[in-house]
Ligand code: DOR
C-alpha cells in the first residue's frame with residue numbers, strides 16, 4: 001500500500017480521532033467546513049470531533065443533529081458524545097464513543113463517571129478520557145500530578161466496570177507506562193515536539209494538558225519510538241487569534257494542516273519507521289473510529305518529500321496561528337482523496353472531481 005517515487009509518497013488516508021470543529025455559537029473560532037478544509041490540507045480523511053461545543057453535546061437530540069451536519073462534510077465525520085446528566089440519553093443516542101472532561105468530573109463527580117462507564121460497558125461504547133483530576137488544579141495551574149492521579153483513578157474504574165477506555169492527549173511518559181494492559185493512548189504533536197523551554201510564544205503555547213518539561217517530552221518521544229503509543233492525534237483546538245494573544249488566552253493549539261508533516265519529520269530523523277507513521281495516524285485510529293482509510297477504497301494522501309518551514313498563514317482552516325510557526329517539517333501534503341474524490345492544495349483546498 002506504500003508507493004515511492006523520487007519526490008512523492010503515497011500513504012493511506014490519515015485519521016484524527018481528536019479534533020474540535022466548533023461551529024454553532026463558537027463559529028467565530030472555527031466552522032465544520034473550515035475544520036474539514038484544515039483536515040484535507042493535512043492529508044486527513046476522517047475525524048473524531050469533540051462534544052465541548054456550545055451548547056455541549058450531551059443529549060441524543062444534539063448528537064443526532066450534529067452527526068447530520070457532519071455527514072455533509074467532504075471528510076468522514078465521527079463524533080464523541082459528551083457526558084449526559086441522564087445516562088438514558090446514551091441508550092437513545094447509541095454513540096460508539098463518549099468523551100469525559102475534567103469539567104464533567106468536577107460537575108457530576110466520579111460516581112457519575114463510574115455509572116457512565118458501567119453503562120458504556122453494557123452498550124459497547126468506548127470511554128475517551130481527557131484525564132486530569134480537577135481536584136488537583138491549583139490557582140490556574142494544572143500539574144502533572146493531576147494527570148497521574150486521574151489515570152490511577154480511571155484504571156480502578158475500568159477494572160471494576162469493564163469499560164473500554166482510551167486516554168487521549170497523554171502528556172507524560174508515566175501515563176503511557178501506566179496505561180499498559182487496560183487502556184489505549186494517543187499523543188499530540190505538541191506534547192511530542194514542544195515543551196516549556198522551546199515554546200516561547202506565550203498564549204499560543206497554552207494548551208491543556210500543559211506543555212511539560214524538556215526531559216518529560218523527550219521521554220514521551222522515547223515511548224513513541226519504542227512502539228508503546230497506540231495513536232497520534234492533534235487535539236486541533238481553534239481559538240480566535242485575538243483570544244490567544246489576550247491577557248487570558250484560552251487553551252488550544254491548531255495543527256491539523258501540519259500534523260502529518262511533523263510526524264514524517266520524526267521518520268526523516270530516524271526516530272520512527274514509516275510503518276509507525278501509518279499505524280499511529282491511519283490504521284489504529286481508523287479501527288478505533290470504525291472508518292475506512294484504505295487506499296484501495298480511495299482513501300489516500302500524497303506528500304511531496306521536501307523539508308519546509310511551518311507557516312500559519314498557509315493553513316486552510318479558520319485558525320491560522322500556531323506555536324509550530326517556523327518549525328521544520330517534512331513532506332508537504334499535495335493531495336488527499338476521500339472515497340475516491342480527490343482534493344488537492346493549490347493555494348486553497350479545491351475539489352478536482
Ligand atoms: O487545550 C485544550 N483545548 N484542551 C481541552 O481539553 C479543550 C480544548 C478546547 O476545546 O479548546
Ligand code: ZN
Pocket residue numbers: 130169208209
Ligand atoms: Zn482535552
Ligand code: ZN
Pocket residue numbers: 018019020050235236237
Ligand atoms: Zn480536545
